[in-house]
Amino acid sequence: MPSSSESLVTIKNKKTSRNQLLWRWLRYLLVGAICNGAVWGLALSYLKKTPLTFTSDSVIHVAGGSPGVSVNLPSIGQANTSSGTSFGAHSDPRENYKLMMTSETVLETAAQSLDIPKSEFGQPNVELINNTTLLKIEIGAKSPEVAEDKVWALYQAFYKRLNVLRSQEQEERDRAVQQALEDTRVKLTEAQNKLSDYKLESGFNSSDQIKDLIGNIGNLQNQLIEETAKYRQVNDSLQQLSTTLDLSPQKAADALVLQTDRVFQQLLSEYTEATTLLTNLLPSRGPNYPDVIEARRERQAALKALLARGQELLGIPIEQLSLERLNLDNSNGSGVKRGDLFVQLVTMNAELEGLDGQIKTLKEQLNNLEAELNILTKKETIHDNLDRDLQIAQAVFASTLTKIDLSKGDPFASFPMIQIIEEPTLPEEPSAPKPKLVMAGAFIGSLFVSAGLTLLWWREPLLKISKQIVKKAIE
Template sequence: MGTALQVTTPYSRFRATIYRWLHRPYLAACAISYVVITLLVIAYLQKAPTYKSDFDIVLPGTGANSQVNIDEVGQVVSSTSAPFGKGYNPRVNYKEMIKSRNLLDNAAKTLNLTAHEFGSPKVRLTEQTSILNIETTGKSAMLAQNKAWAIYDALQAQLDHLRADEVKRRDESIKAVLDQYRERLNATRNNIIDFQQRSLIVSAEQLQRETATLSSIKEKMVMIQAEIGQGEDYVSQLSVDLGVSPAMAGQAFVLQSDSEFRGYLSELTSSASQLSEYRSRWGDGHPKVKAEFARFEHSKQSLRNRSQGLVGPNAAHIFTTLDLKNNPKRAQLFADLINAYAVKKGKEAKFVELDQAQTLLNEKIKIYAREAAELERLQREFDLAEAVFTSAAARLEASKADVFASYPIVQLMTPPSLAFKAVSPKKGLAVAAALFAMIFTSLAIFMVNKRREIVALVVDKPKAEG
């Protein structure tokens, strides 16, 4: 048997190395794992850089109250309560709204990006606060910041749209109710107009004015009655003092103011004086006495005829001895008597007229009182309908200001940041992760390789102790 010499070549040495590794599978597995980890780290580090921008929004934690006073109607109170006491947390609603497809599509359109290119932001809720933190990423710092602004603007636009839609739907509902109130208000107003057209009274002030007029008439009647009594006493006493009645005093003025009567009266006085003188001289049978007597009777008859023509029969004999022209004071008293009597008669006539007016006004007020009660009832119905309508309209206007009840106001607490360096890839993190993976892989392969010794050690130790 001969011995052959074997010549080694690089290829043969490579084959021998592979053969030795294949006979050590655990080392091969470990080496392959290292290679895979290294390739993954290299691939991670070769990724395009990613920049981050974040901002914080806050929801106010207190409500708002407002109160409006409307003259002759009442009060309108508008209140917006705090959003954190209704059994739900509006921050969760806003978180889902920010991550909603509709909002992200609107935000992406503002940057001319697709929804896939825009991505989805990260939203974090800070416990025990009303703060939301929104984080966006981009291939550049400016793009990340623009995404953040786009999300914020889209959120505000979405909230404005929802608030406007809520107000619109609420207005439509309230306006439907207002139409019913308006119909009732118009019906009550028409009832008042119809009643005013067929009644004597058109307003409650009429009854008040008529009542005031009646009271004024009664007061005037009392005063005139007192004045009539006073004037009657004055006329009566003056008539007794002068010995003539007011009618006689008036007749005396009429006769004394007539020139023909005064002529006859002067002729009668002269004839009476002459007749007395002739009788004292010659007696009744003397011709001159008879002639003068005839003259006296003629004057007397003329005076009687004239007085009858002026003031009526049987009046001349009363005034034959009343020469008012020669007694001014007596004439003034006659004038006062006539004036007082005329004033008294005027007041009596006025009292009669006021009494008639009082009677008519009493009947009129009775009718007014019945109609005023009906008008007041209709007016109360109208006032109630008007108050309800005005209050509802005021609540409608006040509710328009309460736009943050369902969707609380959002305030930008921290504006979107502009990153100075990329957040990914991180070289240090990649190296640390690779080392950790290699160590973990090495430990795992070692434990698999030495599993027999480990199992024996674990099983034999209790036996030795036993």
């Protein structure tokens, strides 16, 4: 049996254990109460001291790219403006707009419009709605009206900033293309001056001159063909008549000259009478008969005078045989006088000479026109080159000018147009603080505190059990 001293010790140890256990309970309860009280106190304090916040929101639509424009300039060129914006296939203009809405410049402008400091205006929440072209804007304030005014102020400040950026972009574009436009204008002026100077210097104005010249050459060629045909026809007739008369056209002309001279005709009549008389006397008288000698003398005197007069008229000596061939009093079997045939022969010869002169003139004109055509063709080549340079300069200038005008009509290329889909709302209930959410958080916090204290409570028994398990395993 244990002694009384041992019993006392055991009783004392049990009292000590009870006291330690009680103290431990009190300590854990106190810590648990303090921690839970702190959690709930902070939650209640937050609900009590945090001012109410009302959030107004709005939805904005970002328009897509504007349709492209194509302008055709007849005989000059074409100007195009591509559709879409300056953003790539994987870029979204809403990201830019989101950054702009939260930028210091836009927030400062919005705050100034409400006459409040920027710090009081707050930071808006901009959200991109997936698979759409929409932006959602949220701004909080102490009252519903102020929240709604902030959204309107933010939208107006953002819209104002967009207009400023669009104006600046347009000014930069205008300055950038102004030099290019000036260069094209200078080139156009130079091309115009070169063409004008060449026209003034060369006398060549257009291809119509060559067309007219070719037409004239064609007409002259047709005339030449016609006149050549006439010349051949008249020449054939002349040769046939000349062969028939056995007389050249010049001899026929001489005969006509002699026929028209009265003195020559008088002398010819005397010569003819003397010849007739001599012819009649010779058969009945001898050659030495005085009448025959006298007739022969008169005939010789008349012939001499006749030949002298013919040489005087024609300028060339003539013979007795020629006088017989130049006799115009004979007629052919058809009753046509020889003189008429002489006249016809002379007339045909004159016509032939006229046709020959006309043919020579036509050939000379053709040669001159063909030489002029060669010159004009060379001038046309130079003219066409200068005119082509002028057309190119006109096309470039007109295209550049048209593109500038078209770009002025599309201010939304880099900054697409925006539209309000849902106007700023007037909130009916505060968005913060949210009592249910705060209470739920405090409750979860209490659970974590209780769970932690429970784990601490069971720490010592668990350690003893683990030591015993280890000790048994060693033994």
